[in-house]
Amino acid sequence: MILKASKEILTDNVLSNHCLGRQFGKISTSTNERRGKVIRNLLISLFPEQSSILNQEKSCFLCDNIFDKTDEIVKNISPNFEFNTFHVGTKIPDEIIKKEDILKEKYDLQYQEGIKQELNRELGKKIGLKLKKEFKREKEDVTIIIHPYKSKIEYFINPLFIYGRYNKLVRGIPQTKWLCRKCKGKGCSKCNHTGKMYDESVQELITELFLNETRGTDSAFHGAGREDIDVLMLGNGRPFVLEIKSPQIRHIDLKKLEHEINNKNKGKIIISGLCYAEKDMVEKIKNTLMRKTYFAEIDISLNEDEKEKIEEFFSNRDIYQETPNRVMHRRVDKTRIRKVYKVLTSKENCSSLEIYCDGGLYIKELISGDEARTNPSIAELLGKNVKCVLLNVISIEEKV
Numbered sequence: 001m002i003l004k005a006s007k008e009i010l011t012d013n014v015l016s017n018h019c020l021g022r023q024f025g026k027i028s029t030s031t032n033e034r035r036g037k038v039i040r041n042l043l044i045s046l047f048p049e050q051s052s053i054l055n056q057e058k059s060c061f062l063c064d065n066i067f068d069k070t071d072e073i074v075k076n077i078s079p080n081f082e083f084n085t086f087h088v089g090t091k092i093p094d095e096i097i098k099k100e101d102i103l104k105e106k107y108d109l110q111y112q113e114g115i116k117q118e119l120n121r122e123l124g125k126k127i128g129l130k131l132k133k134e135f136k137r138e139k140e141d142v143t144i145i146i147h148p149y150k151s152k153i154e155y156f157i158n159p160l161f162i163y164g165r166y167n168k169l170v171r172g173i174p175q176t177k178w179l180c181r182k183c184k185g186k187g188c189s190k191c192n193h194t195g196k197m198y199d200e201s202v203q204e205l206i207t208e209l210f211l212n213e214t215r216g217t218d219s220a221f222h223g224a225g226r227e228d229i230d231v232l233m234l235g236n237g238r239p240f241v242l243e244i245k246s247p248q249i250r251h252i253d254l255k256k257l258e259h260e261i262n263n264k265n266k267g268k269i270i271i272s273g274l275c276y277a278e279k280d281m282v283e284k285i286k287n288t289l290m291r292k293t294y295f296a297e298i299d300i301s302l303n304e305d306e307k308e309k310i311e312e313f314f315s316n317r318d319i320y321q322e323t324p325n326r327v328m329h330r331r332v333d334k335t336r337i338r339k340v341y342k343v344l345t346s347k348e349n350c351s352s353l354e355i356y357c358d359g360g361l362y363i364k365e366l367i368s369g370d371e372a373r374t375n376p377s378i379a380e381l382l383g384k385n386v387k388c389v390l391l392n393v394i395s396i397e398e399k400v
């Protein structure tokens with residue numbers, strides 16, 4: 001069957017050994033080139049009178065003998081950035097793919113392998129040997145896209161992901177860079193031509209030295225939730241993943257960098273526990289259920305009765321919260337349910353509370369009631385107006 005089809009193909013078209021062997025590529029594990037050669041030699045010995053036709057390999061109808069040029073192509077691959085693992089892709093002109101399909105149909109080639117697959121594999125092997133790097137099918141450091149018919153090579157450097165935790169020690173800094181609402185980052189008189197609402201952010205304070213060190217082009221900051229701009233992040237810190245885009249350098253001394261960032265931002269932020277992470281860590285920290293402990297100060301003084309009432313009532317209590325009025329302009333309106341596990345009042349200070357609850361609960365609204373958009377609330381329970389005047393996150397627990 002193979003011989004019959006091969007003889008017909010070779011009588012009608014010139015094919016290289018690679019391309020001949022590839023038409024039956026999925027039958028055995030031998031290389032396409034070797035298989036093509038075996039088939040060709042067999043045919044020549046069976047039909048010596050047609051050997052001049054069967055023996056033609058040059059000007060291959062399918063690949064134009066591109067497989068003879070792979071060494072030359074690989075010679076031009078000399079990335080000037082740091083990486084360990086790579087993946088290869090090739091861009092093949094459409095007319096070659098079309099010819100391949102026509103061949104498949106005409107000679108009913110059920111076991112045909114595509115030229116793209118073979119080129120990827122051959123080039124991948126050679127690049128690995130030349131650069132002494134590891135070929136990887138996913139989560140590779142760099143994707144090398146080769147246009148073999150155009151002598152063009154493109155490098156797509158994949159982002160670097162770093163996990164850590166941060167503390168925020170001052171109020172007035174947002175977690176991420178916040179573009180000016182008026183000019184959307186272009187710069188205007190309202191934002192003093194910075195394009196930003198605030199001079200600094202936790203993201204920028206952390207990222208600056210990272211970008212210097214890795215020579216990345218840009219960054220994204222993924223926090224496990226966020227605190228309001230006027231809320232401190234104390235205790236064990238909030239998990240985050242920093243994504244550095246197109247890093248030229250992937251190996252950095254994280255301990256040293258952590259130290260430098262902390263020194264530079266003394267009194268503002270502290271980062272800790274830096275380690276390399278994979279991309280899926282971003283989803284993971286966003287989806288992990290967390291419990292948080294807050295320290296809050298309110299604008300009234302609680303008497304002993306009120307303290308007792310609060311502690312008793314807010315014990316494993318479901319809280320129904322519509323999206324708070326103050327964030328309605330940037331979030332959809334929906335009702336969410338979060339639990340308050342425990343509220344502790346203080347003996348010495350009649351205006352402070354410690355609240356242990358699910359992540360995602362709006363604490364300011366739990367206290368004020370937000371015009372009955374949060375139910376139940378401390379204001380509702382006490383039957384008077386109460387406002388939160390100071391708020392700190394004092395602990396974040398992952399995994400419940």
Ligand SMILES: [Zn+2]
Nearest residue numbers: 016019060063
């Ligand atoms: Zn060929």
Ligand SMILES: [Zn+2]
Nearest residue numbers: 180183188191
């Ligand atoms: Zn502006």
